[in-house]
Amino acid sequence: MRSALELHQVTRFHGPKSTGVAALDDVSLSCPHGTWTAIMGPSGSGKSTLLHCAAGLDQVTSGRVVLAGRDITTAPDSVLTELRRRTVGFVFQNFNLISSLTAEQNVAFPAKLAGVRVSRNDVREVLAAVGLADRGGHRPRELSGGQQQRVAIARAMISRPAVLFADEPTGALDSGSARTVLGLLRHMVRTAGQTIVMVTHDPAVAAGADSVIFLADGRLVDRLDRPTVHDVAERLAKLES
Known part of the structure; x- marks a missing residue:
């Protein structure tokens, strides 16, 4: 199976290499097309740095x-700017929606910035795909947290990205909304062949992925395929202890 994302011996230093801190240290990773990979690890282990380097938001010190x-x-x-606009989708924990715009306008906004024409029908179709066909005219304050996150996912999907990156996509949601969003992500992988790379701290969220990789002190230290909540929690606890 071809890879949607590959990291080859990636290192990322903050500060001069001789005296700086290695946020990532010789990390190699392959995420096949149409799979969902979760990234976990203790606080400060390099999870967000890995996500940002993989998405072209941050530059590596060495590696590819x-x-x-x-x-x-x-x-x-x-x-990189063009790549992020056309090849990458990014979903943030705190939604990052524009409060003065409707759901439809929020979904269309990044495409307009990129100079990509999307029709109103395209916007309505992607909102319908995330279960918000009747919420297109609502502004963020008129939507629940789970609905706002689904708008954010629709916004990331409008350009049909090769890889959807998600940084704690359920971190600001209640348990019911989190289950809805996770079900949507799983549906996107199974039916549309979407590739997802997600950072999370929650074993129950990570267990929805195809694979979980574990970081500690900037290094990839473990991998779990076909994860269960129990196995993820156990391995994470060992790292944190």
């Missing part, structure tokens, strides 16, 4: 990053 078949390691800012 290959995203959707393209080596982005030394790509200039103009190329």
Whole structure:
């Protein structure tokens, strides 16, 4: 199976290499197309740094990053900006919706910034796909947390990204809304072949993924395929202790 994302011996230092801190240390990882990978580890283990380097939001110190078949390691800012607009979707924990815009306008906004024409019908279709066909005219304050997160997912999906990156996508949600969002992500993987790379601290959330990778002190220290909540929690507890 071809890879949607590859990291080859990636290192990311904060500060000068001789005296700085290694947020990532020789990390190699492959995420096949159409799979869901969860990233876990103690606080400060490098989870968010890995996500940002993989998505082209941060630059590696050494190693290579290959995203959707393209080596982005030394790509200039103009190329990375275009890549993020057309190849990458990013879902944040706190939604990052624009309060003055409706759900439809929020979904269409990034595409308009990228100069990509999306029809109102396209926007309505993607909102319908996340169960919000009747909420397109509502502003964020008129939506629940789970509905706002689904708008954020629809916004990330409107450009049909090769990889959808999610940073704690259920962290700000109640348990019912979290289950709805996780069900949506699983549906996207199974029916649309979407590739998802997600950071989470919650074993129950990670157990929904196909694979879980564990980081500690910037290094990839473990991997669990076909995870269960019990196995994820047990391995995470060992790392945190």
